[in-house]
Amino acid sequence: MNIIKKASRVINNSGVSAENQKSVDYLIERVIYFRNRAGMSASELSGRIGQSASYINKFESAGFNIPCSVILKICEVCEVEPAEFFSIDYRNYHKNKQLSELIGKMPISEREKLLDFLITIHPKNKI
Numbered sequence: 847m848n849i850i851k852k853a854s855r856v857i858n859n860s861g862v863s864a865e866n867q868k869s870v871d872y873l874i875e876r877v878i879y880f881r882n883r884a885g886m887s888a889s890e891l892s893g894r895i896g897q898s899a900s901y902i903n904k905f906e907s908a909g910f911n912i913p914c915s916v917i918l919k920i921c922e923v924c925e926v927e928p929a930e931f932f933s934i935d936y937r938n939y940h941k942n943k944q945l946s947e948l949i950g951k952m953p954i955s956e957r958e959k960l961l962d963f964l965i966t967i968h969p970k971n972k973i
Contacts, residue, residue: 870909876931877920878906884924895919 881891881902888903895901895916905912921928930939949957 866911867909870911873912873917874906874909876936877902879936880920880924880926880931884926886924891920891923894923 881888884891886894888906889899892899892901892903896919897916904910917931918928920926921931930936933939933942935942949960952960
C-alpha cells in the first residue's frame, strides 16, 4: 500500500475531517519528497527538527495535523524555500522560477509574442 493511501486510511479513522485529509496528504507527499531529496531518514529529520526519533515516521505513515512551525523547520533543515515546499509544481520549482525570471526580463511586446506562440502550440492552455 503506498504511503498516501495508508495515510488516508489512518486519517479517516483518526478524526481528521475529510476536507483536511487532502491538506494532510499534500503535506505528507512533500515532506517525503524533500526529506528524500535531502538524503535523510525520517529518524534523522525528526532529530534535526527537535522532535522524537519517530515523529516524522509517524507523520508520514499515519498523518496528523502538523504545526506550521514544524513545516518551516523541515524546510530549513532540508534547505527548501517555503515557496518551493508549497509550490503546486514543487518537483519543477527551480526550472519554473528560472523561466519566470527570464520572461520577466523580456520587453512586454516580446512577452506577448511568446504568449501568442505558446497558445498556438498548446491551444488548450489559452488564458
